[in-house]
Amino acid sequence: MRIGMPHMGNLHITLKTLFERLGVDYVIPPSNSQRTLSLGAKYSPEGLCIPFKLTLGNLIECAAMGADTLLMPGGNGICRLGYYAKVQQQVLREIGYNAEIVELGVSERKLIGFMQMIKRLSNDASWYRLITSFRFALAKLHALDAIERSVQKVRPAEQVKGAAQELYTSAIEAIDGANDYASLKKIKKSYLAQLDAVPRQSRANPLKVRVIGEFYVVLEPFSNLDVEVELGKLGVEVRRTTFISEWTKFSLFLNPLGINEKERYQRAAMPYLKHDVGGEGWESVGEKVLHAGEDYDGIIHLAPFTCMPEIVAQNIMPTTQEDIPVLTILCDEQMGKAGMLTRLEAFVDLLERRRRARLACNNVRRAYGSLLRD
Numbered sequence: 001m002r003i004g005m006p007h008m009g010n011l012h013i014t015l016k017t018l019f020e021r022l023g024v025d026y027v028i029p030p031s032n033s034q035r036t037l038s039l040g041a042k043y044s045p046e047g048l049c050i051p052f053k054l055t056l057g058n059l060i061e062c063a064a065m066g067a068d069t070l071l072m073p074g075g076n077g078i079c080r081l082g083y084y085a086k087v088q089q090q091v092l093r094e095i096g097y098n099a100e101i102v103e104l105g106v107s108e109r110k111l112i113g114f115m116q117m118i119k120r121l122s123n124d125a126s127w128y129r130l131i132t133s134f135r136f137a138l139a140k141l142h143a144l145d146a147i148e149r150s151v152q153k154v155r156p157a158e159q160v161k162g163a164a165q166e167l168y169t170s171a172i173e174a175i176d177g178a179n180d181y182a183s184l185k186k187i188k189k190s191y192l193a194q195l196d197a198v199p200r201q202s203r204a205n206p207l208k209v210r211v212i213g214e215f216y217v218v219l220e221p222f223s224n225l226d227v228e229v230e231l232g233k234l235g236v237e238v239r240r241t242t243f244i245s246e247w248t249k250f251s252l253f254l255n256p257l258g259i260n261e262k263e264r265y266q267r268a269a270m271p272y273l274k275h276d277v278g279g280e281g282w283e284s285v286g287e288k289v290l291h292a293g294e295d296y297d298g299i300i301h302l303a304p305f306t307c308m309p310e311i312v313a314q315n316i317m318p319t320t321q322e323d324i325p326v327l328t329i330l331c332d333e334q335m336g337k338a339g340m341l342t343r344l345e346a347f348v349d350l351l352e353r354r355r356r357a358r359l360a361c362n363n364v365r366r367a368y369g370s371l372l373r374d
Contacts, residue, residue: 001025003121004062004099005071006055007032009219010148011244013176014141015071021133022122029061032222036061037333043091048080049304050223050331051216056088063097069121074103078278079309111252136184138248140175143188145245147171150195152239155232156206159199165229167194206237207351208295212287213302214280214310217331218242224302225337227329227344231300234348239296241287265290272316281309285316292322297351299324305332325350 002025005015012028019026030036032054040057059070070092072085089101102121104114119130147168154164171191178184209231217223219242228238250261265286266276273285288299301317303310314328327347329340 001069001121001123002027002065002067003069003071004029004059004065004067006058006062007220007222008216009221009244010141010144010172013144013172014137014244016176017140018118018133018137019122021136022118022125022129024122027062027065027067029058029065032058032220037222041333043095045087047306049307050333051214051220051304052080052084052088053333054216054220054223055084056091059088059092059099059101060095060097063092063099068099070099070101071104072101074105078276081279114252136181138245139181139184140178141248142245143175143184144172145243146188147175147191147195148243150192152228152232153237154195154198154200155229156235156237157200157204159201161233163198164195164232167191167198204235206235207297207348207355208237208239209298209300209351210287210291210296211238211240211300211302212242212280212284213300214284214304214307215242215247217302217304219244223304223331224329225331225335225340227300227302227340230341230344231348234344236348236351238300262286272320273312277309277312279307279309281313284310284313285320288317288324288326289320289322292320292324296324297355298347299326300347301326301328303328303330305330305334325354 003019004027005012007029016026016028036057037050037054038057039060040053040055043060044053044056055072059072062070072088074082074085085101085103092099092101102117104117115130115134118134119125119127122130125133151164151168158164171187174187174191175184178187211218211228218240221228231238246261250259262283265283267286268290269282269286272289273282276282284301299317301310301314303314317326317328325347327343329335329343
């Protein structure tokens with residue numbers, strides 16, 4: 001058996017670690033590129049979104065590398081994700097590949113179901129070997145996300161642009177090559193220290209922007225044209241709640257105990273959207289409402305073109321009473337980098353002007369208050 005799975009952020013490193021330690025042949029498709037997107041778009045039905053096109057392109061690349069079992073996230077919700085695997089299986093058959101697509105369905109199977117599936121794919125490995133391999137793979141996932149959070153804070157303030165990203169790329173390779181907990185811990189500590197030591201601008205007070213939206217386009221840099229890196233170049237600190245390690249923690253461990261990580265966002269969205277519309281649409285509205293009172297200057301809303309849940313969220317967000325600017329970026333193969341950069345620059349300029357105006361207003365209020373006291 002040779003297993004493959006589409007890219008999504010750094011998830012391939014975690015799965016590679018898991019399957020290698022279980023003695024399973026696991027292939028990683030080439031990093032997402034224009035070739036991958038063109039390949040997926042060529043065989044995709046008209047009107048489907050960029051997550052479908054990119055994952056289909058990855059599945060075709062895996063099948064061409066000899067993978068006979070392909071893992072694909074699935075679900076039973078309102079989003080079209082539940083149909084992806086079935087349609088992609090049909091496409092693969094039509095273009096001559098006999099690989100079988102296995103739906104992960106983590107949110108439905110929870111931890112026990114997921115582990116049983118991995119056990120079956122690993123030729124019935126022992127539970128001890130399965131659990132120890134899974135724990136180490138999760139440790140790598142948490143290390144990767146911890147370093148990425150640090151990179152997000154360093155990027156906008158670094159003196160030499162690209163220094164944090166260079167360290168991040170190096171850290172990914174080092175974590176990928178770690179073989180035990182001791183070396184993994186040492187690598188994580190070393191790179192966090194190096195990021196903390198990156199020379200920063202002495203008076204840097206970066207704008208803070210929250211990135212929200214559909215799960216895949218938020219996590220997969222190629223699908224959003226590296227929007228977080230580009231915001232960092234513009235001196236903007238990116239913050240987001242969507243990390244694979246956080247999603248794994250809730251989906252596999254806490255949801256089976258009745259703890260729903262999305263509930264607080266759903267409650268916050270209730271005045272404007274009273275029911276689930278699929279995907280992350282409900283949560284996107286809730287994130288704007290819930291975090292508007294925090295220290296954020298604006299919100300970037302990432303959405304696949306034709307994604308109905310995010311289209312619903314996009315149309316609701318301007319009507320909420322929270323006073324925070326939102327820029328929606330629709331992601332598809334037609335999106336150009338130059339156009340996106342122009343929109344980001346204009347949005348950042350808006351946020352800077354808005355911050356200056358609010359600061360001036362606060363200064364006037366303080367001065368007026370001081371005169372009244374005198």
